[in-house]
Amino acid sequence: MNKQKIVIVGTGFVGMSFAYSLVNQGVGEEIVLIDINKAKAEGEAMDLNHGLSFSPKRMHIYAGDYPDCKDAMVVVIAAGVNQKPGETRLSLLQRNAQIIESVVISIMASGFNGVLLMATNPVDILTHIAWRASGLPASQVIGSGTSLDTARLRYEIAKKLEINVSNIHAYILGEHGDSEFVCWSSAVVGVKPLKDVIATYSKLKFEDLEIIYQQVKNAAYEIISRKQASYYGIGMVLTYITKAIIHDEHRIIPLSVLHNGLYDAENIYIGLPAVVSRLGIHHVVQLNLNDQEKKSLKDSSEVLMTLYQKLNN
Numbered sequence: 001m002n003k004q005k006i007v008i009v010g011t012g013f014v015g016m017s018f019a020y021s022l023v024n025q026g027v028g029e030e031i032v033l034i035d036i037n038k039a040k041a042e043g044e045a046m047d048l049n050h051g052l053s054f055s056p057k058r059m060h061i062y063a064g065d066y067p068d069c070k071d072a073m074v075v076v077i078a079a080g081v082n083q084k085p086g087e088t089r090l091s092l093l094q095r096n097a098q099i100i101e102s103v104v105i106s107i108m109a110s111g112f113n114g115v116l117l118m119a120t121n122p123v124d125i126l127t128h129i130a131w132r133a134s135g136l137p138a139s140q141v142i143g144s145g146t147s148l149d150t151a152r153l154r155y156e157i158a159k160k161l162e163i164n165v166s167n168i169h170a171y172i173l174g175e176h177g178d179s180e181f182v183c184w185s186s187a188v189v190g191v192k193p194l195k196d197v198i199a200t201y202s203k204l205k206f207e208d209l210e211i212i213y214q215q216v217k218n219a220a221y222e223i224i225s226r227k228q229a230s231y232y233g234i235g236m237v238l239t240y241i242t243k244a245i246i247h248d249e250h251r252i253i254p255l256s257v258l259h260n261g262l263y264d265a266e267n268i269y270i271g272l273p274a275v276v277s278r279l280g281i282h283h284v285v286q287l288n289l290n291d292q293e294k295k296s297l298k299d300s301s302e303v304l305m306t307l308y309q310k311l312n313n
């Protein structure tokens, strides 16, 4: 396996924001771009190569095909189709599920045995589909889950508190979607519980927490209503996750992982904090959720299970 080889399937806004971020941060050495529209992948590779003079690292970037996945450390899937006018979300999901299944079968036919990272939405369900189609251990098939939502949450708290975002530790868990929730009980600023910070700091009040949650939950809708798609944030999140894999960082990131019984939830892919290593998920972290958070996680997993079952009927 080439530890520095990353394949991106789907060279649209998300796939290319990810690739651009990899090049700017110097993550990986070989980047392969695959798209059903081969000319698009070729054009994107040419464009990125012309920026290599300004990358911190020497890199090999090219448009490729599925056999190139064989020795890749990470394959990131950002391929998908958009909603047609009048199309239901379920029908869109069915079309994207078929695409993901066929993409994963092609990836696996190469002999790939690295980490499969899903970004296409609805990411939890499609990660589950990808895992089933791949035959890989669940630890090697992960979705971006609530990592972007968590980044948005940390940004909003940091802005209110005027404290660097790297000192804000708080997770959004559950579905990457409407049933996600904030795990406020474990939120800390530096080493101080967020509730203690609020008690002593006038710029953030308990009432603000619900407003922040709503802002984060609706962020994608707000961005899409203004610019049709969201991509820079997820591109940088995917770089962060990929870096954790290829550098074997053992970093905790909230990702879509197969629920392994640690929490009271359905046996489904859902956003939970997990330690990420070069093998994918090293282990899922068990938090002390309060009763409300336990209920939110259960409800969210039921939403996902219902959708997953509808898709399979």
Ligand SMILES: NC(=O)c1ccc[n+]([C@@H]2O[C@H](COP(=O)([O-])OP(=O)(O)OC[C@H]3O[C@@H](n4cnc5c(N)ncnc54)[C@H](O)[C@@H]3O)[C@@H](O)[C@H]2O)c1
Pocket: 009, 010, 011, 012, 013, 014, 015, 034, 035, 036, 037, 040, 078, 079, 080, 081, 082, 099, 103, 118, 119, 120, 121, 122, 123, 144, 145, 148, 176, 229, 230, 231, 234
């Ligand atoms: N996980 C997250 O947090 C998050 C955030 C933002 C967007 N997304 C999701 O990422 C996905 C991609 O979004 P986008 O804005 O890049 O879309 P896009 O339409 O710009 O790009 C999709 C790309 O997929 C390609 N494609 C379609 N079918 C394919 C196939 N069978 N094989 C290979 N390539 C194929 C298309 O040619 C296109 O280049 C969407 O599902 C979007 O909802 C996820």
